[in-house]
Amino acid sequence: MASSSPDPARTSSTVAERLAGVRRDIAEACRGAGRSPQAVVLTAVTKTQPRDALEVALSTGQRVFGENRVQEAQTHWADLRARVPDLELRLIGPLQTNKAADAAALFDVIETLDRARLADALAVAAAKGGRTVRVLVQVNTGAEPQKAGVLPRDADALVAYARDKGLSVEGLMCIPPADEAPGPHFALLRKIARRNGLDTLSMGMSGDYRTAIRFGATHVRLGSALFGERNRPETPSMD
Template sequence: MTTSSPDTAVASSFEAVRRRIARACRIAGRDASGVVLTAVTKTQPDEALAAALTAGQRVFGENRVQEAEAHWATRRDTPGLELRLIGPLQTNKAVEAVALFDVIETLDRPKLADALAAASTKTGRAPRVLVQVNTGAEPQKAGTLPEEADDMIAHARSLGLNVEGLMCIPPVEEAPGPHFALLRKIARRNGLSVLSMGMSGDYETAIRFGATHVRIGSALFGERN
């Protein structure tokens, strides 16, 4: 009996997830081209990254600057590659993050906005940014509170940061729909078009509420090590 190679297994997972995204878009009356699949590669081995690239994936999400540098230093010139920081960022890592990432999804406080603006001036790079909103007001979770989101967006814009949207991670014990709806409401009133919301367990719901980017890890690569 033969077993599938890692490349074949990963390619099959990508195909399955893309089919589900397309189906969710059809149900929601949306064009599937309006939803970007971000493959979450934190803690994944080099073989998984190679297999994902072979499967045609070009948008990747990483949680830590140092791990992302190790993952992508030799692949940074891959045509079409887009790296997105989806984990919390310390201000002392702002320069490294701005130098490496195309998009930083976890802007959550004025001090970090200041650091990113300074890093952009220093490096000459200006990654797009998303404001992370802590829709569940969870004390252990990063993100600006919903009632403070408008001020956070305005502050980032005043610094010249390219704020293109919002990101959230709903509480695991709650239905995600209301959280996605809240994020969409905040985005609309601030004229933002990008919504990074939905992970392996709820991305089809997120698409129904307008997600433009879904962050998928375990459904593509299996449970993290």
């Protein structure tokens, strides 16, 4: 019986080479924008990726990872947290209110706060767990009805509300429309962040992270550029 050949997009050498190449690209984009390469954090998006891909990324020194679902992240990272104490997990997918407590316990940062009700649930989880919950407010810069995120006109109010609830609001996140130039959306997110005194901008994915860096991204979320295409179809807007 013939054995199946390994997926070339996910072999150890390929993943390591892609990580190294992306890090070089980020550094070059930073220099081109007059920024320090240390100013931009690479978030490796590992949703649906096999365990060996995570292990390879960790072996190269990658420590910041993005996951789309709470349950899948629990499966991926439960045992690795004890082994890798400086690991940082960031939730980059939509969060249901009834999963807020689990998310607050597992993730270091929740990037997808988009409504007051979720802020309430996270505040309750923070109080029960005796911890500070770090969040980014997701802004739907393109006002797309199928996409999560607070509308730009309501972003200031949600930032203020989350702060009043005791959440640590660190910045903003956006996913520009796939059929539009991303630059204006990144510029809008930066404008909202500045007027709210926020420093963190999570924007830029595998196809547009260089542009995002020019507009001030502090975190870029890359999945397919590192690991190849995902193993199963998902919402195409998270990495």
